Amino acid sequence: MTSPHRPPHVSDQEARRAAAMLVSLWESDELAAAHQLPRTQERTLAVIDAAGHMTASALGQRLGSRASSVSRLCGRLESAGLLSRRRASHDRRRVDFTLTEAGKRALESVRRQRLDRMNAILASLDRPAQTALKRGLEGLGDALARLPRADCRRRPSLGGEQALAEEGEGAGEQA
Numbered sequence: 001m002t003s004p005h006r007p008p009h010v011s012d013q014e015a016r017r018a019a020a021m022l023v024s025l026w027e028s029d030e031l032a033a034a035h036q037l038p039r040t041q042e043r044t045l046a047v048i049d050a051a052g053h054m055t056a057s058a059l060g061q062r063l064g065s066r067a068s069s070v071s072r073l074c075g076r077l078e079s080a081g082l083l084s085r086r087r088a089s090h091d092r093r094r095v096d097f098t099l100t101e102a103g104k105r106a107l108e109s110v111r112r113q114r115l116d117r118m119n120a121i122l123a124s125l126d127r128p129a130q131t132a133l134k135r136g137l138e139g140l141g142d143a144l145a146r147l148p149r150a151d152c153r154r155r156p157s158l159g160g161e162q163a164l165a166e167e168g169e170g171a172g173e174q175a
């Protein structure tokens with residue numbers, strides 16, 4: 001049985017398998033251990049980084065978390081020197097969170113490690129498989145961009161899509 005949101009030639013099992021592979025690759029436990037940044041903290045930094053700055057309530061909505069949980073999480077990130085908070089000049093009740101330079105470096109390190117791992121896997125594929133994967137991922141990105149705003153706030157950014165594409169092009173030459 002297929003979902004009404006997918007073409008009939010893609011089964012639920014195939015969709016689940018593809019999603020599981022992508023999530024498994026991106027959220028590898030060995031990478032999480034290597035950079036000592038729990039996924040929840042990593043995601044929080046990534047969401048704030050994408051927005052530039054964010055209030056606790058906006059962050060809670062984006063993460064699907066309660067305000068009290070977000071407050072504790074941001075407090076831990078602030079104590080670790082990865083996040084800073086400041087009152088908005090136009091509304092002293094509003095507190096904005098931004099990444100510190102250390103937070104930006106930590107997030108970039110995580111992204112770089114993930115991209116390095118993905119590039120190593122891409123390099124192990126033959127050229128036709130790399131090309132097919134690249135086309136498929138581009139199509140997926142385009143499809144996500146066409147979703148209504150409630151379903152997909154923006155086209156996903158992993159903080160290095162261009163590097164991934166460039167590495168993928170050179171990977172076939174190395175094999």
